[in-house]
Each structure stands twice: as C-alpha cells, then as structure tokens.
Amino acid sequence: MKMTEKPVLYHWEPNANSGKPMLALAEKGVEFTSVYIDMLEFDQHKPEYLAINPMGTIPAMTHEGHLLNESTAIMEYVDARFEGPSLRPSDPAERWKMRWWMKYCDQYYAPCASMVAWDLFTGPRVRDKDPEELKARIDAIPLEERRIAWRKAIYGLFSEEELAESRRRVMEASALFEANLEGHDWIVGNTFSLADINAFNLVYILPHMAETMKLPSVDPVRTPRTMEWLRRMYQRPSIKTIWALSRGSMGIDIDAEANREFA
C-alpha cells in the first residue's frame, strides 16, 4: 500500500455515527485532521459544510479527492485503505457476521435509542432558540428524513406510540446483544472488529439513559456481559485518543468507566 495523504474527518462528539470513523481511525493508528461540526448549532446544514457533504449529515470524510459519507461504509474504507491492525476478521463467515451486526445496530438498535434521546435531550437542548431562526434552520436541511426528525425533536412531535415502540425495541435489541456476547469477548467471537467499534458508539450511552430517560436496557443486572464488554472497550487506548476531540457534550468520565467495579 502506498503512502497516503492525511484524511479530513468532519464529526461531532465521539458518539453515534460520528464516533464510528473516529474510533476506527484511532484503532488503526491513522492520523487525521479533525473538523468539529457542532450539531446543536446546526453546523452540518451550513453552506460551507453542504459544499463538502451535500447530504448535510455527519460524519463525512475527505480523502484523496473523494468525499465519503455513511459512517459504517467509511469504517470499512478506513480498514481497507490504511496500514495498521486489521479491524475485519479474515474468515468470510465472521466478516459476514460483523456486517450483519453493524446493520442491526445502524438500522434497528441505534435509531430507536436515538429517537428517545432526541426527544428528551437533543430537542430540549435547541428548543429555546429564536423560533424564526429554528424554522429557517429546519428549512435548510437537505434530506427530507432528517428534516422530519428535527421538526419532531424541536417541537416535541414524536407520538407516544412511536416513542413506546422505540423503547420496546431498545429493550429487545439490548437483550439480543447480550445473548450474542455469551462465551466470547467481542461481537464476532474472539476477534475485535468494526462491529465492536460500531456498537460501542451506540451502547455506551445506554447505562446513562437508564434513569434519566427511564430506559433500563443496559445495566449490570440485566446485561452483565454487555457491561463487561463496555469496560473492555473503555480500556482501549483509542478511547482516550478520540475523547481528546470531544467538547464534553456526552458527559462521560472515561477513566471511571474503564475502572468500573461490578458487585
């Protein structure tokens, strides 16, 4: 593999979709230029950013003249394109399993957790801005799906029914995730992979949502294996690397998490 230029990563906090390529790059030991996009200030819909990523979503990465979006696909790119430890199992069936779990996280587990968090955290965080300004900001969102999501979060328009369904699914998904960790340390077995990176960015917040959002999905009693897995994740040096790029919005003490004791 030839030497390659430094990628530029546009990201928000080390969390959800942004956290995936951040952590993959850190695990791989790839140096990158970090550009912090403040999602709560709607930086991702500003013309400067839309000129880079017309989808108006984060994360996005530019490298060798290409724009890359879709966080999970970016992670596979990172593993394929750069030198460093391999983050995908070489056995085809294990690789299949890695991809299956990433989709389950991306399209089932994460969106449901996200809906609950947007209703109770993201919406309220931006709600008290000037109403005219908020309206203009919503109108500037390029993807229809994201426009709807913001409108619901800002004006508190999620229905009871859809919130209850999302909560139910988080409970189901966290139980399935726990069941899958039986007998091995990582999602795909004994090999750490992109699936662990993917899931970490969604799961680490859940123990903290148990009380604040009344969503008791991941905790030492209900999901002990998941809690141990989280601690193993927090102990990886890559976590420190990416938390250095955080501006604190997630409010997580990574040292405490890495040293958590369970009764």
Added chain:
Amino acid sequence: MKTLHIADWTPQALSVALTLAEKGLPFEVEHHDWRALAQALEGFTATLEPGNTLEGEFPLLVDGDATLCDSHFILEYLDDACPEPALRPDDAYGQWRLQALARFLGERVAPAIASLGVSRRFADAPATTREEPDMLRATSLPRERRDAWAAALAGPISPHLRDESQRKIGLFLERIESELDTSGGPWLLGTRFTLSDIAAFVLAKPVFEASLGVDFAPGARAARWFEQVAGRAAVASVLADQTMAFLPGPEHARWG
C-alpha cells in the same frame, strides 16, 4: 454444496441466485411455503441472526457450518469466500461506493419496492390465502415482523405509504443515472460488473417492467444499463426459470 432457502423469488432471493450463477457456483434451492414460514425458521435457531434479520425471513444461504442471512451481506460473503470472478472493485474507494449504495438500496429502495409489490400481490388475493397464516401468531418472530405480515395481508397500502414508496423509487432512478454518470459505465461502478449491479438490478426489474402498478420513466442511460444486465448469460439463465414475487420486506425507516 450450498443451499439457498427461499419463500418465493423475492428480489433479494434472486440477487443471491444471480451472484451464485455469475460465480459459477453450484447450489440447491429449498422452497418454504410463506404461510408456514415461522415454522420453517424454527430449523434455523442455532444462531441468533436468521430470526432477527431486518430484511425479512428469507432468503437464507446455508454453506457448510454457516447460515447466512441479509442478502447483500450474503453477496459480499460469496465474494469473500469465492473471490473469482471478482464482483467488487479492487480499490477501497470503489468498495466504499458499493457499500454506500447497498445502504441506500436496502434502506430506501427495498422497502418501497416491497410495499408496492406486496400491496399488489395481496390486495385482492382470494380470502383463502389470508386465512390465519401461522406467522401471525408465531411468538418466535419479532413483533414488527408479525405486524408487517398482518399489514400485508390486511389489504392495499395506505395512500401515504404509496406516495412515500413512489418518492423513494424516484430517488432510486436518479441514483442509477448519477452512479452511471460518475463511473462512466457501462456498469454502475465503472468497467467491472459488480454486486452493485446485481443488487440494483433485482430492485429495478419490477420498476422497469412496470409490474408494480405505477408508471415510472427511467432515463435512457439507466434503461441501457438494465438491458445490459438482463442480457448477461448467467442472469438470463436464472431469470428464464424464475418469476419474481413479493413478500413483506424491510420496513420503511422510522428514523431518518
């Protein structure tokens, strides 16, 4: 020997058969009656994934010890396990394009095609096909899958879902044009025929053949691409034997 388990030749089931044929890999097909599909799935509970896959219950591919589900990942598995002839780009950027496109197809296009196709199939089905199929009661299926089946069997889709599906198919046709524009063709990702062509072709087929009860106007470039895929020997040989049918597919994303 590989065994492809299907309940009807859905677009996703066809994509696996097309990939096996393109690679010249022998396989058997085992058909399961969709009315007894929850029962059929009971044969696949040794691993967690088959009963929880987002795409729908079938297809599944059994290859030795492995039971694989979710069609696009089966396609990638086949290219990982049997690399010749290669059906993905060699470079990381090309592979990114393939996966980003797969995400779009699976998340936006597949639900739209399934909604319209299923609505057509079951809207005026004789009452007998609607009699208490077992999956409506099977607690082994995730609740949202039972709901998807119940909705499909209850009659035609709502006007809202129809509009939403049409909107997504419009985006699909634009995307095919723009991919061909970017790559210069003749295939979606450039000069190599890839899994992207297969995954997009099976979804494009009912649109191009106007079998969804809705008229679309594909661009000239997309139409030429479609003819070229259909004309490949492996594709033509699979399609000569099978007719596409629709079953409840992945749900429309509930969260952007």
